[in-house]
Amino acid sequence: xxxxxxxxxxxxxxxxxxxxxxxxxxxxxxxxxxxxxxxxxxxxxxxxxxxxxxxxxxxxxxxxxxxxxxxxxxxxxxxxxxxxxxxxxxxxxxxxxxxxxxxxxxxxxxxxxxxxxxxxxxxxxxxxxxxxxxxxxxxxxxxxxxxxxxxxxxxxxxxxxxxxxxxxxxxxxxxxxxxxxxxxxxxxxxxxxxxxxxxxxxxxxxxxxxxxxxxxxxxxxxxxxxxxxxxxx
Amino acid sequence: xxxxxxxxxxxxxxxxxxxxxxxxxxxxxxxxxxxxxxxxxxxxxxxxxxxxxxxxxxxxxxxxxxxxxxxxxxxxxxxxxxxxxxxxxxxxxxxxxxxxxxxxxxxxxxxxxxxxxxxxxxxxxxxxxxxxxxxxxxxxxxxxxxxxxxxxxxxxxxxxxxxxxxxxxxxxxxxx
Numbered sequence: 304x305x306x307x308x309x310x311x312x313x314x315x316x317x318x319x320x321x322x323x324x325x326x327x328x329x330x331x332x333x334x335x336x337x338x339x340x341x342x343x344x345x346x347x348x349x350x351x352x353x354x355x356x357x358x359x360x361x362x363x364x365x366x367x368x369x370x371x372x373x374x375x376x377x378x379x380x381x382x383x384x385x386x387x388x389x390x391x392x393x394x395x396x397x398x399x400x401x402x403x404x405x406x407x408x409x410x411x412x413x414x415x416x417x418x419x420x421x422x423x424x425x426x427x428x429x430x431x432x433x434x435x436x437x438x439x440x441x442x443x444x445x446x447x448x449x450x451x452x453x454x455x456x457x458x459x460x461x462x463x464x465x466x467x468x469x470x471x472x473x474x475x476x477x478x479x480x481x482x483x484x485x486x487x488x489x490x491x492x493x494x495x496x497x498x499x500x501x502x503x504x505x506x507x508x509x510x511x512x513x514x515x516x517x518x519x520x521x522x523x524x525x526x527x528x529x530x531x532x533x534x535x536x
Numbered sequence: 537x538x539x540x541x542x543x544x545x546x547x548x549x550x551x552x553x554x555x556x557x558x559x560x561x562x563x564x565x566x567x568x569x570x571x572x573x574x575x576x577x578x579x580x581x582x583x584x585x586x587x588x589x590x591x592x593x594x595x596x597x598x599x600x601x602x603x604x605x606x607x608x609x610x611x612x613x614x615x616x617x618x619x620x621x622x623x624x625x626x627x628x629x630x631x632x633x634x635x636x637x638x639x640x641x642x643x644x645x646x647x648x649x650x651x652x653x654x655x656x657x658x659x660x661x662x663x664x665x666x667x668x669x670x671x672x673x674x675x676x677x678x679x680x681x682x683x684x685x686x687x688x689x690x691x692x693x694x695x696x697x698x699x700x701x702x703x704x705x706x707x708x709x710x711x712x
Contacts, residue, residue: 358712361712362712365712377712378712431712434712435712438710438712439710440561441561441595444594444595464672464673467635467636467673467674468635468636468637468674469636469638469674470632470636470643470644470647470672470674470675471554471672471675472644472646472647472672472675473636473638473642473643473644473647475644476644481589481590481593481595482553482589482646483553483557483589483593483595483596484593484595486553486554486556486557487557487595489557490557490558490560493709494709494710494711494712497709497711498711498712518673520709
């Protein structure tokens with residue numbers, strides 16, 4: 304069975320239960336190796352628990368290098384809030400700050416966590432979806448009612464829908480929400496798919512089957528897109 | 537920007553629930569454009585009770601607004617009973633199964649029934665033209681195939697949202 308076969312329409316991945324013992328070995332369980340990974344685990348937990356922080360991280364990750372004023376404008380944040388989040392992200396090691404030029408320039412490497420046995424898939428697109436609750440009342444409503452896990456399932460369902468592989472009512476049944484709630488969240492998550500498709504290098508990890516089949520607005524058409532950095536394609 | 541609105545006052549417009557989510561909240565420019573298109577055409581969106589479901593959830597505010605403003609109404613469309621209408625729902629089911637790669641028994645009945653409701657509507661009322669609006673692509677394909685197979689292409693027209701308000705989605709999507 305390939306990885307593709309295990310991806311369910313509800314966004315989960317069929318996992319062997321329980322996982323075979325040999326997926327972990329002495330090397331991965333070495334205390335030194337675990338200690339090295341511990342900060343990464345903590346940073347991801349911080350992002351998942353603080354959607355406003357995740358929003359700044361995703362902005363820097365997608366559109367960096369950017370300056371603090373650009374973040375303020377792009378995300379409509381106050382100056383003090385912007386610097387507070389930047390400091391927090393720099394402390395967590397998620398954002399790099401270049402002080403050698405003025406204004407300072409910020410960049411962030413995309414993060415990815417894939418754990419097929421839980422299953423968990425976290426990429427910038429997923430963090431973007433979570434961050435949308437800060438600015439979209441439909442995402443906020445869905446999160447309040449159903450939580451992070453189901454939002455990620457809805458994100459996967461939305462991607463499959465825009466690729467024509469499922470109807471919105473099928474998504475509702477798959478993730479066990481009302482039909483109209485599924486319709487609402489599918490459209491509310493469209494920005495995360497629209498941007499992720501072109502900016503998230505790990506988009507294929509979330510949509511190995513349909514990453515190039517989604518019928519979404521192209522970024523060029525979208526008014527108010529943050530200014531693109533000059534990155535050679 | 538000029539575009540030809542395919543809607544006109546001599547049509548009955550049956551609308552699936554997803555249209556009201558594709559246009560967003562009443563504060564969204566898309567919502568305003570859709571409302572204008574409906575009003576300018578002199579039609580009222582007819583929402584079959586069985587495709588719109590309960591109005592209970594808070595996500596239904598956009599439907600309630602349209603009902604309150606009078607450009608949408610809930611209708612009690614009779615179930616497909618006519619032979620053409622029943623067959624239409626079956627064709628829609630098969631098309632959706634084919635499009636999505638799912639077995640037919642996993643196709644949601646409500647996705648397929650709109651095809652049957654549209655044909656039954658035409659049979660009952662001898663309406664000259666019926667427009668069906670749905671923004672769900674596999675479901676729309678199902679209705680289109682059913683209408684074609686049953687020979688109703690000169691009476692029933694199936695459109696997505698972009699046919700009504702255009703493709704310029706950029707004015708309303710906040711990226712992050």
